[in-house]
Structure formats: C-alpha cells, structure tokens
Amino acid sequence: MLKKFFYENPNLDNRIQRVTRVSDVNTSYYDSNDQKISNQKRTEFLRTIIANVKRKKTNLSNFETIILKNILHEPLMLTQYTDNSMRGACIPGSYKLSVDVDGAFHMCEKINPNYSIGSVYDGIDEDAQLDVMSNFFKEINKKCKNCNIKNLCNICYVSAETEKESFNISLEYCQKMREGVLSSLSEYYSLLESNPDLFMDLRR
Numbered sequence: 001m002l003k004k005f006f007y008e009n010p011n012l013d014n015r016i017q018r019v020t021r022v023s024d025v026n027t028s029y030y031d032s033n034d035q036k037i038s039n040q041k042r043t044e045f046l047r048t049i050i051a052n053v054k055r056k057k058t059n060l061s062n063f064e065t066i067i068l069k070n071i072l073h074e075p076l077m078l079t080q081y082t083d084n085s086m087r088g089a090c091i092p093g094s095y096k097l098s099v100d101v102d103g104a105f106h107m108c109e110k111i112n113p114n115y116s117i118g119s120v121y122d123g124i125d126e127d128a129q130l131d132v133m134s135n136f137f138k139e140i141n142k143k144c145k146n147c148n149i150k151n152l153c154n155i156c157y158v159s160a161e162t163e164k165e166s167f168n169i170s171l172e173y174c175q176k177m178r179e180g181v182l183s184s185l186s187e188y189y190s191l192l193e194s195n196p197d198l199f200m201d202l203r204r
C-alpha cells in the first residue's frame with residue numbers, strides 16, 4: 001500500500017518522504033507481522049527505485065531524489081569523516097520535541113517512553129537530558145571504539161533504546177549497519193557508472 005501511495009504521489013513535500021522500519025522494541029507489531037518479510041519487502045522496494053533511476057537517469061521525482069539521498073548519498077558523503085563522534089544522535093530536545101497525551105516531553109516521536117526529558121508542567125529537565133546523553137555515549141565508547149565504519153554509522157538513541165532507561169547496541173544492529181554500508185557503496189558506484197552526474201544533481 002505504501003509503495004502504491006508513493007508511486008501515485010511522486011512529488012509530495014520532501015520533508016514527509018521517509019521509508020523507515022517499525023522498531024522491534026516496545027511494540028506488538030511483529031506479533032502479527034513477520035519482521036524478516038517486512039525487511040525483505042523494504043529492501044525490494046528500495047532496489048526497484050534504484051533500478052528505475054538507473055534506467056531513466058534524468059527527471060527524478062521528489063520521492064526518488066529523497067530516497068537516493070537518504071540511503072546512499074548523505075550517509076556516504078555528508079558525514080564528517082574525521083570526527084563523526086555524535087554518530088546520528090542529537091542533543092535531546094534541541095532538534096525536536098515530542099509531547100505525549102500526558103504532557104511528558106520526549107526527544108522525538110520514535111523513542112519509547114522510558115527516556116522522558118521533562119513535561120509541559122515543569123519544562124525541560126536538564127538533568128534528564130544529560131543522563132540520556134551520558135548513558136548513550138557510555139555505550140558508544142564501550143562498543144564502537146575499534147569499529148572501522150564508525151565514521152559512516154548513524155546510530156542514534158532510538159536504535160539503541162531498551163525497555164529500561166539504559167542503551168544497548170546489539171550485535172544484530174552492527175551487522176545490519178555493516179551490510180547496509182556495503183550495499184550502499186555497491187549501489188553508489190553502480191549508479192555512478194550508469195550516470196556519472198547523478199550525485200552532482202542530487203547535491204543541488
């Protein structure tokens with residue numbers, strides 16, 4: 001259905017075009033949906049878009065442009081190669097603020113309720129902000145020190161969330177990140193071979 005929607009509305013506002021997975025933490029979504037099949041479908045969908053782009057080369061729709069930027073260009077070309085120490089993390093509450101029905105503040109709409117950073121009644125809780133960052137970066141320092149793709153990795157709080165207040169970077173996450181980087185590099189060069197100017201166009 002999503003596929004149909006995006007193909008029927010190729011020039012939607014680019015701020016609302018994302019293809020993300022449902023997190024497997026704090027949800028019953030995968031009780032009735034096979035996670036492996038959902039991931040396979042997403043991969044197939046992205047491959048179809050890339051194959052289309054290879055064929056037509058010009059006149060990319062907004063949707064195709066955003067997808068290529070999100071999955072290939074920005075992760076590979078716009079990271080700071082010398083010091084990607086924040087990975088994909090933000091300063092909680094500074095970039096976005098999500099408010100739930102009880103008035104609690106959360107750093108974004110995707111994170112589970114265990115990491116609240118204040119409320120509409122008391123304002124932003126700076127200690128909670130600091131705790132979130134300190135717990136997350138403790139885990140980053142422990143697990144990522146010797147990783148050879150750390151400057152391309154965009155892990156953030158949501159990808160390491162748990163059912164408590166701590167963070168955990170799973171082996172499975174890192175494995176997927178590695179596979180993703182390899183496949184992005186492969187697609188990136190294959191697209192460059194078919195259309196050397198494509199990524200210059202995407203930068204504009």
Ligand code: SF4
Nearest residue numbers: 144147150153174177
């Ligand atoms: S792949 Fe894993 S170990 Fe490597 S930087 Fe990302 S989260 Fe850290």
